[in-house]
Amino acid sequence: MPTRILLEGRPGVGKTTAVRRLAALLRPRALAGFTTEEIRQGGTRVGFALETLAGQRAVLAHLDFPGPPRVGRYGVDLGVMERLAVPSLKQAPPGPVPRQLTLIDELGRMELACTAFRDTVRSLFEADVDIVATVHAHHDPFTDALKQRADIELIQLTRANRDALPEELAARLDIP
Template identity: 45%
Template sequence: MAQSKTAFLLTGRPGCGKTTLIHRLAEDLGVPTGGFYTEEIRRGGRREGFALTTLDGQTVTMASVHSPSRRRVSKYGVDLEAIDGVGVPAIERATARAALVVIDEIGKMELFSNRFRQAVLSALESGKLVLGSIMLAPHP
């Protein structure tokens, strides 16, 4: 079993700049990159959920206050199909084809998915450079 060359996992409070730093590092490294990042969905100044966006441009709602899902983190219903159908394949494609695998973030919502957990472990064992973020404390 191969080990990741290096895994950089950032942690910090929400809004401290983890995603911004990950974007800048990925750009500055100038190597083939794949994976995904998450961002807040805000309406009227209020956070209503979280979007998952792949580095090749797919975006889905991963969690929402309006979701009927029984899988919940705080007030957000988690869409496991979005994670398994878009997030996991993005990690798998990056692990197979890219030099840098971006996983932003590895958090409670994403960890509802067994496939997500396996994709993260596979990326870490792949010998590829992995850049990601992990939750510091309970969030949201």
Template identity: 40%
Template structure:
């Protein structure tokens, strides 16, 4: 089974930046997705979901009317499936490293996403991703897996973590 490295920490601490810096140091085929903020001026109004192949959708937005909500954001389950799940399916098929940024409350509204996360973690391919700190049975089960290394990111340690992440990924760095 592959080695899976999941970063956790408070919002805005630099988890996605660490993933990007780690990917820059690897010469392997990567697939998957990341999330980013949607802003109007200085105000955050939502979150985007972007595949590493460049496909983009809306993960959640203040203007989305949905039964699936996190705070003031309506969650767009269709784009989680269209962008996120498809990106993970492609990564399982075609990549050396699977990127899942992130596994969190918004994404968990899509049952197909939860199933695909487990498929990725169960695969022989390593996963590099982020996982929300919140208490949730699904997230807790992932954190407890023997094949998952959880790395807590803080402002104090983040600048030194890329080598640790690459080391935790192990054999992928020698491909």
């Protein structure tokens, strides 16, 4: 049975850092997916970038983007989700591996504004792949439904466990 883990945490708790550390620890294993990160100018957050685990990078959301959609103060470029995020989740890992591991950072409002992304995530959760995804703590119909699935392990990411958690997950997911 595939492993399906949702790391739930408040903004700024270290979800992206935890997923990036997990990816680094699991590099010998074929991975699919992406991470997001803040874009800062002069100490002020002005947007968010998306980077695939294969190294492709683009600005996902920015104060200067007109939208729609808009999430808070940010206009979101859904084309980035369609061009980079969705294909990164569909990548077949090279070589014979027991099961694909997909890392998704994050299942948030900006990312979920893309219908193709939501559809791809639904398909992944029905496929025979291991998944570790970060998810926001606030309520959303899409993520609430995922959190209620019987095959989901929901882990609260906190400042207290964020440093040790990537190593613990890597030990569980490092399938020879």
